[in-house]
Amino acid sequence: xxxxxxxxxxxxxxxxxxxxxxxxxxxxxxxxxxxxxxxxxxxxxxxxxxxxxxxxxxxxxxxxxxxxxxxxxxxxxxxxxxxxxxxxxxxxxxxxxxxxxxxxxxxxxxxxxxxxxxxxxxxxxxxxxxxxxxxxxxxxxxxxxxxxxxxxxxxxxxxxxxxxxxxxxxxxxxxxxxxxxxxxxxxxxxxxxxxxxxxxxxxxxxxxxxxxxxxxxxxxxxxxxxxxxxxxxxxxxxxxxxxxxxxxxxxxxxxxxxxxxxxxxxxxxxxxxxxxxxxxxxxxxxxxxxxxxxxxxxx
Amino acid sequence: xxxxxxxxxxxxxxxxxxxxxxxxxxxxxxxxxxxxxxxxxxxxxxxxxxxxxxxxxxxxxxxxxxxxxxxxxxxxxxxxxxxxxxxxxxxxxxxxxxxxxxxxxxxxxxxxxxxxxxxxxxxxxxxxxxxxxxxxxxxxxxxxxxxxxxxxxxxxxxxxxxxxxxxxxxxxxxxxxxxxxxxxxxxxxxxxxxxxxxxxxxxxxxxxxxxxxxxxxxxxxxxxxxxxxxxxxxxxxxxxxxxxxxxxxxxxxxxxxxxxxxxxxxxxxxxxxxxxxxxxxxxxxxxxxxxxxxxxxxx
Numbered sequence: 001x002x003x004x005x006x007x008x009x010x011x012x013x014x015x016x017x018x019x020x021x022x023x024x025x026x027x028x029x030x031x032x033x034x035x036x037x038x039x040x041x042x043x044x045x046x047x048x049x050x051x052x053x054x055x056x057x058x059x060x061x062x063x064x065x066x067x068x069x070x071x072x073x074x075x076x077x078x079x080x081x082x083x084x085x086x087x088x089x090x091x092x093x094x095x096x097x098x099x100x101x102x103x104x105x106x107x108x109x110x111x112x113x114x115x116x117x118x119x120x121x122x123x124x125x126x127x128x129x130x131x132x133x134x135x136x137x138x139x140x141x142x143x144x145x146x147x148x149x150x151x152x153x154x155x156x157x158x159x160x161x162x163x164x165x166x167x168x169x170x171x172x173x174x175x176x177x178x179x180x181x182x183x184x185x186x187x188x189x190x191x192x193x194x195x196x197x198x199x200x201x202x203x204x205x206x207x208x209x210x211x212x213x214x215x216x217x218x219x220x221x222x223x224x225x226x227x228x229x230x231x232x233x234x235x236x237x238x239x240x241x242x243x244x245x246x247x248x249x250x251x252x253x254x255x256x257x258x259x260x261x262x263x264x265x266x267x268x269x270x271x272x273x274x275x276x277x278x279x280x281x282x283x284x285x286x287x288x289x290x291x292x293x294x295x296x297x298x299x
Numbered sequence: 300x301x302x303x304x305x306x307x308x309x310x311x312x313x314x315x316x317x318x319x320x321x322x323x324x325x326x327x328x329x330x331x332x333x334x335x336x337x338x339x340x341x342x343x344x345x346x347x348x349x350x351x352x353x354x355x356x357x358x359x360x361x362x363x364x365x366x367x368x369x370x371x372x373x374x375x376x377x378x379x380x381x382x383x384x385x386x387x388x389x390x391x392x393x394x395x396x397x398x399x400x401x402x403x404x405x406x407x408x409x410x411x412x413x414x415x416x417x418x419x420x421x422x423x424x425x426x427x428x429x430x431x432x433x434x435x436x437x438x439x440x441x442x443x444x445x446x447x448x449x450x451x452x453x454x455x456x457x458x459x460x461x462x463x464x465x466x467x468x469x470x471x472x473x474x475x476x477x478x479x480x481x482x483x484x485x486x487x488x489x490x491x492x493x494x495x496x497x498x499x500x501x502x503x504x505x506x507x508x509x510x511x512x513x514x515x516x517x518x519x520x521x522x523x524x525x526x527x528x529x530x531x532x533x534x535x536x537x538x539x540x541x542x543x544x545x546x547x548x549x550x551x552x553x554x555x556x557x558x559x560x561x562x563x564x565x566x567x568x569x570x571x572x573x574x575x576x577x578x579x580x581x582x583x584x585x586x587x588x589x590x591x592x593x594x595x596x597x598x
Binding site: 216224256297 | 518521556598
């Protein structure tokens with residue numbers, strides 16, 4: 001089954017202890033799409049400026065990602081600049097330029113509207129609501145961030161009522177619910193709408209909470225070197241949602257496997273700057289990493 | 300096979316968001332012994348003062364823990380007072396009174412010396428060396444802490460050369476090696492002596508590193524409520540070493556299972572104040588929790 005993703009496409013300038021990458025391809029929807037495209041057909045809905053390099057478009061097209069929903073507007077593409085600490089689990093945002101993204105109102109093409117699976121990347125909840133009003137998907141996944149929890153909680157709660165799954169990091173889950181225990185946080189989030197909650201914990205892996213109280217937990221893949229974690233969470237979401245879409249199932253065993261595919265995608269992303277490593281993933285590499293996760297966790 | 304543990308026995312005053320426990324039974328060697336005693340025969344080597352309650356001695360004896368090495372000295376028992384934050388992964392030590400522990404020199408009885416397995420609890424490395432000079436064990440596990448890494452690193456390095464396994468938390472592993480990546484930290488620790496390194500990450504579970512580069516990782520058990528995490532790490536060590544001793548094997552598959560038994564013991568400890576929950580564990584509860592870990596992590 002196909003999947004539609006709405007979110008940011010941009011140019012990232014990133015510095016980590018391993019080096020620096022100037023104005024590379026970035027944005028949550030890019031990482032999501034590249035990860036999911038290994039598993040299923042993806043429709044990307046986003047906006048870029050007239051300075052967006054053709055080579056990036058060509059890369060996405062080479063992965064059979066449908067770009068009918070990629071609007072090209074006059075002006076500059078969204079840009080983000082960040083610097084990671086020596087401990088790459090910590091980072092500072094140095095600059096954010098919304099540019100054409102500031103006036104973005106997602107226009108979802110017909111094929112993308114009818115995709116059975118939809119992922120609402122981390123954009124303003126009011127835009128996520130606009131997408132929900134256009135879409136006819138049966139299963140909707142959602143990402144959000146601390147900023148929206150802070151400044152537009154009512155809109156976010158309206159979105160939460162209409163989605164099946166929230167994929168969120170641990171700090172955000174605690175902020176959204178006021179709970180310190182992640183089990184309690186997941187229960188509270190489920191009461192807000194989504195049956196399925198995935199809480200990402202960065203280097204510590206992630207936890208999956210099902211509709212009937214089921215819990216699954218997995219460590220992160222212990223990489224020899226984390227070169228650039230930018231987009232790891234979005235890659236996780238792409239692997240997770242992509243696997244659900246390709247199986248067209250949301251029973252808990254499928255969800256467990258989806259978490260492993262998501263974790264595998266996140267681990268690839270960390271191995272190089274930007275989406276460089278993620279873009280070279282193929283079915284063989286993916287199955288090898290899946291098996292390595294089994295080896296890592298099996299007893 | 301039997302196991303000998305040397306470490307602290309004391310009286311703990313602990314406050315957590317769930318309540319307060321005044322002068323309860325505590326000390327690393329107590330948690331270790333109670334956990335390991337579910338799996339194998341334990342010899343406890345420690346010191347207490349003449350104020351140490353008989354009821355605590357009776358509890359340890361009821362678990363068939365050999366107390367021939369529990370020295371009773373004139374004076375007061377070791378005391379520790381701590382307060383946990385609302386986030387129970389953080390705590391402050393409010394008071395430490397060494398009392399009779401200040402002049403402790405472990406005297407290991409003959410039966411304890413010849414136990415095939417030995418665990419050196421977190422005491423001054425020079426005392427750990429005294430124990431090593433008395434013991435004839437074939438396999439030695441070690442714990443330590445930030446204080447000894449700070450003030451007596453040479454003694455600690457001398458101990459590390461003589462042990463088979465280090466069980467340490469993530470912050471200490473980073474401090475000991477200067478490495479931020481736990482894989483690198485484990486490799487550096489292995490170069491200091493121990494073939495096997497276990498890095499505990501509290502609420503995030505733990506990682507096991509084998510002699511041939513093998514890695515195993517497991518999340519912590521997601522408890523509904525963490526009432527008091529005091530002694531969880533020592534309980535982990537007791538379950539881990541106890542399982543190795545009862546299997547009398549250190550191949551990597553056995554070590555993986557030992558990590559699960561250790562994690563199970565740690566989870567029980569967190570369920571009540573002091574060792575109250577740990578002391579009620581039996582083989583049935585242990586196997587149920589082991590199965591729950593499989594359910595939590597299997598895909």
